[in-house]
Amino acid sequence: xxxxxxxxxxxxxxxxxxxxxxxxxxxxxxxxxxxxxxxxxxxxxxxxxxxxxxxxxxxxxxxxxxxxxxxxxxxxxxxxxxxxxxxxxxxxxxxxxxxxxxxxxxxxxxxxxxxxxxxxxxxxxxxxxxxxxxxxxxxxxxxxxxxxxxxxxxxxxxxxxxxxxxxxxxxxxxxxxxxxxxxxxxxxxxxxxxxxxxxxxxxxxxxxxxxxxxxxxxxxxxxxxxxxxxxxxxxxxxxxxxxxxxxxxxxxxxxxxxxxxxxxxxxxxxxxxxxxxxxxxxx
Numbered sequence: 001x002x003x004x005x006x007x008x009x010x011x012x013x014x015x016x017x018x019x020x021x022x023x024x025x026x027x028x029x030x031x032x033x034x035x036x037x038x039x040x041x042x043x044x045x046x047x048x049x050x051x052x053x054x055x056x057x058x059x060x061x062x063x064x065x066x067x068x069x070x071x072x073x074x075x076x077x078x079x080x081x082x083x084x085x086x087x088x089x090x091x092x093x094x095x096x097x098x099x100x101x102x103x104x105x106x107x108x109x110x111x112x113x114x115x116x117x118x119x120x121x122x123x124x125x126x127x128x129x130x131x132x133x134x135x136x137x138x139x140x141x142x143x144x145x146x147x148x149x150x151x152x153x154x155x156x157x158x159x160x161x162x163x164x165x166x167x168x169x170x171x172x173x174x175x176x177x178x179x180x181x182x183x184x185x186x187x188x189x190x191x192x193x194x195x196x197x198x199x200x201x202x203x204x205x206x207x208x209x210x211x212x213x214x215x216x217x218x219x220x221x222x223x224x225x226x227x228x229x230x231x232x233x234x235x236x237x238x239x240x241x242x243x244x245x246x247x248x249x250x251x252x253x254x255x256x257x258x259x260x261x262x263x264x265x266x267x268x269x270x271x272x273x274x275x276x277x278x279x280x281x282x283x
Contacts, residue, residue, distance in 0.1 A: 034164055034280030037086040040121050042093040042161060043079075044114035045069035046107060046152070047125040051098035055256040056265045064096045066265055068272040069123040076269045079123060079166075082276050095119065103129040103140060104148035111152035115159030122156055122163045123275075125245075127170040127224040131217055132196035139198060139220050146227045153235040165238040168275050169225045169246035173199045174218040176261065179252055186260035195261045221246075241278040248274055 045051050045067065053071060057063035065071050071078040084091055095117050097110045104126050114122050126149070130140035156165055173196065180186035181203045190200040199217045202210050225246050232238040254267035263271055276282060 037088040040088045041090045043121045044095040044119035045123045046110040047098040048102040049100035055258040055262040068268045070096045107152040111155040118161045120161045123166045125168040131220045133198045142223045149231045167232045167240045189260045244274045
């Protein structure tokens with residue numbers, strides 16, 4: 001009888017603990033629910049030339065009005081525009097802190113800038129430049145990439161704006177190569193501009209050394225994406241895109257014909273739509 005009584009008490013205690021844990025998890029989930037869009041008045045975008053929408057204007061430079069994140073071009077329907085449509089009518093302080101040519105080493109500084117701007121929503125797209133170097137040996141190491149990303153996220157999480165953070169994955173460089181390797185125009189542009197030579201050098205070659213080189217570059221991109229996922233998961237109020245960008249089989253029309261590397265205007269719109277579906281306000 002005593003054993004039965006002890007067993008019942010143990011089961012009761014276990015059930016109570018389970019209820020307490022469930023309540024705690026529910027409370028934590030509610031505490032981390034995204035705020036209403038109407039409360040967002042300050043937004044910042046961090047990253048590189050992708051977020052600066054390079055190669056989408058008449059010039060061969062940045063064109064942030066076409067950015068997937070903070071752009072104002074109607075056809076792109078950026079995160080900024082979607083937030084405003086969802087009720088963020090007071091979202092008037094908008095900063096594109098991304099820099100063309102920026103690698104992950106620039107991200108902590110950009111995060112500090114966004115923190116100083118009081119950003120309440122921050123998007124991040126970084127990593128392509130860390131893999132797009134002159135040679136495979138010059139690619140950013142995974143450890144250095146991790147340190148840079150973690151430092152940036154820590155800065156944002158500790159900032160006064162306590163921002164919602166969205167981290168986009170890095171698009172496939174192998175896909176970029178595959179869809180345009182047969183294009184004479186693309187091969188000429190890659191050579192003349194010296195674009196992402198770690199992946200795009202000798203584009204017509206099927207030699208084992210070149211095939212292996214491209215594989216190593218894409219593997220580094222995959223490793224970087226895993227870092228982004230893990231670092232975001234360890235940061236309060238951070239949402240990773242679940243590899244939506246990394247796994248997207250973009251078409252030729254998504255790539256600018258100015259350099260056959262950056263997203264086109266359509267590509268920016270595609271990027272905006274893909275990523276918005278994975279944000280705190282949708283999924």
